[in-house]
Amino acid sequence: MDVRAQISMVFHLDKCIGCHTCSVACKNIWTDRKGAEYQWWNNVETKPGTGYPGKWEDQEIYKGGWEREGAGSIQLKGAGKAKGLANIFHNPHLPSVEDYYEPFTYNYLNLIEAPPGDDQPTARPVSLITGKPIDVKMGPNWDDDLGGSPDYARNDPNLEALTPAEREAMFQLERMAFFYLPRICNHCLNPGCVASCPSGAIYKRGEDGIVLINQKVCRAWRMCVTACPYKKSYYNWHSGKSEKCLLCYPRLEAGHAPACMHSCVGRIRYLGVLLYDADRIQRAASAPDGEITRAHLDLILDPFDDQVIAAAQRNGVPDSTLKSAQNSPTYKFVKQWGMALPLHPEFRTLPMLFYVPPLLPVMASVTQTDGAQKERLNPIAKTWTDDWLYDTSTEELWGTIEQARFPLKYLASLFSGGDEKAVAQPLKKLMAVRIYRRWKTVGDIDESRVDEVLKDTGLSRDSAEAVYYLTALAKFQDRFVIPPAHREQALEMLEFTGDTRGSQGFGFLERPERGA
Amino acid sequence: MALPYVAAILFLVGTIQRYRATGFKVSSLSSQFLEGRRLFWASVPFHFGILVVFAGHLVAFLVPSGILAWNSNPVRLLVLQITAWAFGLSVLVGLVGLLARRLTEPRVRMVTTPMDLVIEILLLVQTGLGLYIGYAHRWGSSWFAADLSPYLWSLVKLDPQITAVSAMPHVIQLHIVNAFVIFAIFPFTRLVHILVAPFHYLNRPYQRVIWNWDRAAIRSPKTAWSATRPRNN
Numbered sequence: 001m002d003v004r005a006q007i008s009m010v011f012h013l014d015k016c017i018g019c020h021t022c023s024v025a026c027k028n029i030w031t032d033r034k035g036a037e038y039q040w041w042n043n044v045e046t047k048p049g050t051g052y053p054g055k056w057e058d059q060e061i062y063k064g065g066w067e068r069e070g071a072g073s074i075q076l077k078g079a080g081k082a083k084g085l086a087n088i089f090h091n092p093h094l095p096s097v098e099d100y101y102e103p104f105t106y107n108y109l110n111l112i113e114a115p116p117g118d119d120q121p122t123a124r125p126v127s128l129i130t131g132k133p134i135d136v137k138m139g140p141n142w143d144d145d146l147g148g149s150p151d152y153a154r155n156d157p158n159l160e161a162l163t164p165a166e167r168e169a170m171f172q173l174e175r176m177a178f179f180y181l182p183r184i185c186n187h188c189l190n191p192g193c194v195a196s197c198p199s200g201a202i203y204k205r206g207e208d209g210i211v212l213i214n215q216k217v218c219r220a221w222r223m224c225v226t227a228c229p230y231k232k233s234y235y236n237w238h239s240g241k242s243e244k245c246l247l248c249y250p251r252l253e254a255g256h257a258p259a260c261m262h263s264c265v266g267r268i269r270y271l272g273v274l275l276y277d278a279d280r281i282q283r284a285a286s287a288p289d290g291e292i293t294r295a296h297l298d299l300i301l302d303p304f305d306d307q308v309i310a311a312a313q314r315n316g317v318p319d320s321t322l323k324s325a326q327n328s329p330t331y332k333f334v335k336q337w338g339m340a341l342p343l344h345p346e347f348r349t350l351p352m353l354f355y356v357p358p359l360l361p362v363m364a365s366v367t368q369t370d371g372a373q374k375e376r377l378n379p380i381a382k383t384w385t386d387d388w389l390y391d392t393s394t395e396e397l398w399g400t401i402e403q404a405r406f407p408l409k410y411l412a413s414l415f416s417g418g419d420e421k422a423v424a425q426p427l428k429k430l431m432a433v434r435i436y437r438r439w440k441t442v443g444d445i446d447e448s449r450v451d452e453v454l455k456d457t458g459l460s461r462d463s464a465e466a467v468y469y470l471t472a473l474a475k476f477q478d479r480f481v482i483p484p485a486h487r488e489q490a491l492e493m494l495e496f497t498g499d500t501r502g503s504q505g506f507g508f509l510e511r512p513e514r515g516a
Numbered sequence: 517m518a519l520p521y522v523a524a525i526l527f528l529v530g531t532i533q534r535y536r537a538t539g540f541k542v543s544s545l546s547s548q549f550l551e552g553r554r555l556f557w558a559s560v561p562f563h564f565g566i567l568v569v570f571a572g573h574l575v576a577f578l579v580p581s582g583i584l585a586w587n588s589n590p591v592r593l594l595v596l597q598i599t600a601w602a603f604g605l606s607v608l609v610g611l612v613g614l615l616a617r618r619l620t621e622p623r624v625r626m627v628t629t630p631m632d633l634v635i636e637i638l639l640l641v642q643t644g645l646g647l648y649i650g651y652a653h654r655w656g657s658s659w660f661a662a663d664l665s666p667y668l669w670s671l672v673k674l675d676p677q678i679t680a681v682s683a684m685p686h687v688i689q690l691h692i693v694n695a696f697v698i699f700a701i702f703p704f705t706r707l708v709h710i711l712v713a714p715f716h717y718l719n720r721p722y723q724r725v726i727w728n729w730d731r732a733a734i735r736s737p738k739t740a741w742s743a744t745r746p747r748n749n
Contacts, residue, residue, distance in 0.1 A: 080722075081717060081718055084717070085714070085717065085718075088714075089559045089560050089562075089563040089564070090548060090552075090555055090556045090559045090560050091548060092556070094548055094549065094552065095549075096548070096549055096550070096551070096552045097549055097550055097623070129550065129623050129626055130622045130623055130625075130626055131626075132622065190723070191723070194722070194723055194724055195722035195723055197717075198714030198717040199712070199714050199717070200714075200716065200717065200720060200724060202724070203724040203725065203726045204723070204724065204725045204726070205725075205726060205727075205728070206725045206726060206727035206728070207727065207728060215540065216539065216540055218543070219542065219543050219544055219709060219712050219714070220543045220544045220545060220546045220709075221544060221546075221714060222546055222548065222549070225549075235546070235549045237547065237549045237550050237627060238627065239543075240541075240543035240544065240545040240546065241543060510537070510538055510539070510540045510541075512540055513540075513541065514541065514545065514627070514629075515538065515540075515541025515542065515543060515545065515706065515708075516541070516629050516631040516632070516704060516705055516706060
């Protein structure tokens, strides 16, 4: 057992309001530079939708992630030693700027400086690459809120799991729904970007598992962009270096939450330490298709287990980090309550960002398609004339989940590699906590039903209360349990102070700019 | 005839200085992100062509006797010459494509430095001369091995023998001079990415984990506070 610590994240999708404050906070700190304008290390997508870059989940296009070949061996789909070096002069799977969007700004000055004329002056969009006026065709949240649109929602790669009839049903005007999917780098346990980098510039930090690109070693072979199935490694066209989310490690080391999490309006984000067994990474990453989610979650160890603690201590995991792991909100969501799942585990990178799948559109079910229901359909308004269209009752315990407005298959395609049972479980738990709280606060539900619901999902009243607390009331310190960074060691790890004693400081002595 | 030595010194000192002073900027500076399709038809023929052509020159320089022995059979000579010429043509096609793309794609122009154009034009001239020489002054592989290889070796031995070269046609002399010019300005161009070609990728494990300090040792009371540079830096 090789116990290591990983800073992991949980995003509670039911709480995301799609405000993009996280994206803006990140952009203002890290990517408001030339060459990085198009990069959104944090972005928020509308699902169903195509996302950013367009259709990033379709690995037939982008060739990201790992592929299982035969018994237990995995290979990078579009990179790796043979493919990467053979394609080094031209990477056929590299997304181009059109796949993201051409960064633009507006010529605002024209509003003030335009000479007097017959027409109102306008602020034309200009490209941030060429400086010339362009027609904006795409943006980082171009499909924002377009939950039923033919260009975006219906081109969602996850719909492949559904039959055409199910797809049509999903996009009926009355059933149409969408939710938000905020994404950052997953800081994977089996990262494709690290494995694909010919220069060896990308690495995972042993102490906290943050995946970083050493800008001084990156030589723009740009294989990481292809190999990351989440398209969270970006090529800076100006500096000729790739860049990615660094989980705000300078903030983390100082005890602050990453900017996207700190600024989150819906308080959907949780951050904490998970302990995992590095010896089993390879086995988990190459598990058979149906077992990948389970193998992934099995890697995470119980921080209260004496053996785990002893092994962690042998490995040099500091006691303070162990304590953080025991208080970790992500451990509670992912392991203790089993309510959070990784995004697209079938890419086999073992992402360490987990999502509590969204329940909200499920609650209001419109499921009846029998004859009686059809008669009540107003043929012009396409609405039903009865009052249970938005069925928020708890009469049927789990029926509403199985007949959800988002078919379980769709959510399973996102969060469990197609395993519907795995994705139904967290939804049932979310529902159970709701039923429990309704019994407690409104009181129109039988106590016996509450106990039945909790028993069904394996929750107790205490844990339901704890879920409720962490979901609805949690304070800053509950949502972000950041292990102390041991600055006395951290300073040494960046620079050896003796080298620069008497000189003029640390860090970049050379401006990070493009070469000749 | 000091040019070869000026070129060699500029190449060596320039490269070391470039790497030490502005090592951050050593990058292949790929512009594929801004334009991909035309790059394929230019970059791939150029790179594969120049690898073969350069390797050919290198072999003729290093083992001239081997080349001469190979060329003792006219059929094999012809095969070698045609192959080399074909790859030279591929370089030319690629270079023309690269230059045209650089000049006509508005986005690629934004990341074009004057030095990019200088080196591209020098390479274009060099390739054009090489192809002309290959066609007009046969058989290059034989006379390179017989005459030019000794000349280059004499340069290496710091005892330049230029008689053979000065008797050659001007176009060949120009090819040689241009080659040294390219070597001389090499460190100041994007060509430096050749020196960081990632061969080490082949024998490293796929995943890289870097520990900022030795996890177990740091906890051991027996470890003294170290004044040495930590690992991985």
